[in-house]
Amino acid sequence: MPGERADVAVVHDASFDPRDVIEALLGSFSLKRVTLDSPLGTGPPHARLCILCVSLTSDEVFRRVRKVLGHCGCERLFIVPTHNSGAISRLKELDILDYLVLPVDPDHLRRLVKEALNRPVESAWEALHPTARRALKSGLACFETCYAKVRDGEPLPMDDVKASCDHICAAAELGGLDGWIAALEGHHDYSFRHSMFVCGALAYFAGSIGIRGVDIAQLTMGGLLHDIGKMQIPVEVLDKTAKLEAGEWAVMRKHPVYSREILLANDGLDEDTVAMAVHHHEKLDGSGYPYGLSGARISDHVRLAAIADVYSALIDKRSYKAAMTPEAALDLMAGFKGHLDMDLLRAFRSFVLDTA
Numbered sequence: 599m600p601g602e603r604a605d606v607a608v609v610h611d612a613s614f615d616p617r618d619v620i621e622a623l624l625g626s627f628s629l630k631r632v633t634l635d636s637p638l639g640t641g642p643p644h645a646r647l648c649i650l651c652v653s654l655t656s657d658e659v660f661r662r663v664r665k666v667l668g669h670c671g672c673e674r675l676f677i678v679p680t681h682n683s684g685a686i687s688r689l690k691e692l693d694i695l696d697y698l699v700l701p702v703d704p705d706h707l708r709r710l711v712k713e714a715l716n717r718p719v720e721s722a723w724e725a726l727h728p729t730a731r732r733a734l735k736s737g738l739a740c741f742e743t744c745y746a747k748v749r750d751g752e753p754l755p756m757d758d759v760k761a762s763c764d765h766i767c768a769a770a771e772l773g774g775l776d777g778w779i780a781a782l783e784g785h786h787d788y789s790f791r792h793s794m795f796v797c798g799a800l801a802y803f804a805g806s807i808g809i810r811g812v813d814i815a816q817l818t819m820g821g822l823l824h825d826i827g828k829m830q831i832p833v834e835v836l837d838k839t840a841k842l843e844a845g846e847w848a849v850m851r852k853h854p855v856y857s858r859e860i861l862l863a864n865d866g867l868d869e870d871t872v873a874m875a876v877h878h879h880e881k882l883d884g885s886g887y888p889y890g891l892s893g894a895r896i897s898d899h900v901r902l903a904a905i906a907d908v909y910s911a912l913i914d915k916r917s918y919k920a921a922m923t924p925e926a927a928l929d930l931m932a933g934f935k936g937h938l939d940m941d942l943l944r945a946f947r948s949f950v951l952d953t954a
């Protein structure tokens with residue numbers, strides 16, 4: 599969106615061709631390219647991370663880099679073209695001890711960029727209530743382990759999943775869904791953020807209406823795992839920052855079936871929790887996917903998962919769309935009559951607007 603803060607500003611001098619750096623990041627991050635030699639080159643780059651691709655061999659470039667650093671309070675990453683001793687000692691003068699030298703490994707660079715973008719979000723968790731902090735940290739660790747296990751074709755770490763869900767239920771007992779959502783906003787891993795939004799919406803809502811024991815545990819776990827099948831979707835589709843094309847949507851719509859395969863390969867998951875993952879895109883009028891279930895064949899657990907899923911997607915900001923306010927999202931959802939359960943939606947609405 600025009601005027602939006604980009605994920606990454608690639609700032610380079612005239613002698614540094616940043617093509618490989620940009621190619622490695624394109625599609626996964628929103629980017630802007632800034633040249634140090636342009637009149638704007640020394641202004642604030644207006645991005646969450648500034649990657650400085652600089653030779654640092656001339657006094658003028660060094661002066662301009664200093665100026666950029668003075669302007670930008672965001673995370674920084676340095677890339678130099680060679681192990682030139684003059685450039686390295688100038689980096690030290692700027693207190694920069696970590697830097698990359700060309701050629702950069704694209705996967706390594708993407709990982710560093712993701713970590714840099716997530717650092718301020720995860721650091722802010724330190725200021726939260728210890729119960730909420732523990733829930734967020736264990737959710738992240740659990741999500742990353744699940745991702746690795748699914749990619750390697752191994753069973754899910756169910757003990758970790760159960761422990762994380764217990765922590766999330768404990769956080770929900772504190773109340774304040776808006777604080778939970780705010781703590782996750784800006785985390786670059788959309789799948790993690792979305793799963794935690796959905797899981798939080800279900801746990802906080804269920805807790806607020808007195809649901810306890812097995813039911814809240816199922817809803818929380820179903821929320822956390824509801825899109826687990828997306829971990830089998832190719833990264834270029836899953837992490838795409840732009841809107842998906844029709845063919846990519848067809849790939850993405852396979853995720854509930856992948857979820858079914860993944861979850862049924864694990865012992866100890868009950869039918870209701872699995873159903874939340876497999877059926878949360880079904881619609882009451884039978885027009886959903888993957889099986890076109892309708893009416894009474896869609897359980898209350900699944901109906902709640904569908905509400906939390908749609909709500910979480912609407913209030914989240916993507917590079918191609920702004921976040922909706924809770925009220926606007928709920929107003930829009932009130933029109934989804936053949937899709938969502940209107941009685942449950944009314945209860946969820948009053949929870950969000952009156953108590954969250």
Ligand SMILES: [Fe+2]
Nearest residue numbers: 824825853879
């Ligand atoms: Fe989904």
Ligand SMILES: [Fe+2]
Nearest residue numbers: 792824825907
């Ligand atoms: Fe989802």
